[in-house]
Amino acid sequence: MSVEAHQVIPMPEPEQGEGRPTVPQAVKRSLSSPWATGFVILLTVLWTIPTFGLLATSLRPSEEANNSGWWTIFTNPSFTGNNYAEVLTGGDTIPGGILPYFFNSFAIAVPAALFPLALATMAAYAIAWIPFKGATTVFFLVFALQVVPIQMALLPLLQMFNLGWSIGPIPIVPDLDLSGTYIPLWVAHTMFALPLAVFLIHNFIAQLPRDLMEAARVDGAGHFTIFWRIVLPLSVPAIASFAIFQFLWVWNDLLVALTFAGGTPDVAPITAYLANIKGTYGAQLDLITAGAFIAIIVPLIVFFALQRFFVRGLLAGSVKG
């Protein structure tokens, strides 16, 4: 999906505790006009219409959906749930149905969000609070690894998963024959997520109060205890916002899915299925729209329910504190 590259976002330095007018207030006074409001409403409508068209089409009977525009529902309303029934479990046109892929998406996205989260939180703690030489260098190197596009790593990783990997005669990764399981997808998504995850979570963990850590150390707590008892509970907001991010990113991913899962109902996620039936049944607007809506409804629910966290994740590293 689109929320992929999140760099550090510099912000103007806000001041604390002053009741002075901010730019918005000042500008509100000087520039406020009905034109502005009208323009925003116009753009909002423009931005929403395409998605509404998808929902409307997916609810129309096949005959109508394929032979008249969705906007005719206002003059000639007729609705059905049949498209969803057919797409979900399969029917005359589309055999098999989308449901197995829907489950695959969950089975891929939940672990692929949790694994990098755990590893990145640990790494972020080590960089921030375990003193060692070159910690800053490690941090910048990890951040800079975002420079490697996923495309760069696909082919070698695929070969590694399928054939194992060795340096000369010494096997480093044995040939485990992992194709057809979720494991390559989990591992690949974890690897690709780490640079950003370490960066975002480090920004948060590094700002935890030093006194707290030192007090715990004086009391005889080791790193494992401090991490488990102090850092993890305090980092929940940062961890939650990254978890949402990563879940959406994995759910919406197509490239990694096509490369490591192929198109079988065994492991392929819903995006791969959609891309597939778009090619075969793309002309069946009633069915393809229902399938697409099933695919986007989960991220939309997550998005609207947790928008606050989502925005916080987006701005992480920018607004301090």
Place this chain on the structure above:
Amino acid sequence: MGAEILEGLPKLGTAAAGIAVFFAILLLVFFVLGKVRGRFSGPVAGIAFLGPAVLLLIGGLVVPAIQTIGKSMQNAAGTKFIGIDNYAWIFGTDTNREILLNTFMWLIIAPLFSTAFGLTLALLLDRMRRESIPKSLIFMPMAISFVGASIIWDLVYAYRDPAKPQVGLLSQVAIWLGFDNPPNWILLQPWNNFLLMVIMIWIQTGFAMVVLSAAIKAIPGDVVEAATLDGATGWRLFSRVTIPMIRATLIVVGTTIMIATLKIFDIVRVMTNGNFGTQIVANEMYAQSFVQFDYGRGSALAVVLFVAVIPLVMYNVRQLRKERAIR
């Protein structure tokens, strides 16, 4: 329906088992290494905490990237060293020059329009009382996959014989406006490239808007007050105060969208599969690698993407260092 749901449950079971095994191993390692006391406790903890992430990064990004650079100088099957032939192929053939040109246009136009729309909206929304509803709706496409977005926009660009009822919104609007014979938009070269970019702009505008809106709200009140006392209003306040204050944020929003645009492949793959003069580097890389099975050319295209991303990310790293220096 019930039976199908039951069939899906083992999959969720597999996922749960995967999660359980993963965290069981982590806890075991924590428990054992947590027992280490004395001189070695620090280094042991360091390795335990940092080790897994570093190993995965080296194995998953660093080594594969180096291997890809190696493969890019080999033939299709990866059996022979052929020097820079693959790169000569990329930069030397007409079809590929078109691909590079398309990618370049994407790289300029999508970020420019997304950022411009996002900035305009951020400024205007700050003047509105109920900003949360329009903000949510414009931000919403961010949550939709490129595949989903492509199907949504397919419905906008759909073509039907002009004599028949239309299903594509764009054609219908054209007819309402008096153009009796709307074309098949997606075949209309070179304009179809821009129609695909619209999808990216539709998605990224929300990102730009949310980040820039936060930046505008973070401008200190003092600055604005001083400027207004000096008589700055409206456009002058905007161009002399607001824009300079959020300049760094603006540039990073732009480069971030540029990086995302460079790597984008889903929109083109699902909408046209690179046909009708709409191919871009990222999708050609996929086609060469996994359709033509020419790993040499596929790898060379990946390297081109890599080289193009470097200056953008490096800019952001420099920005980050500056931020750190201020703190």
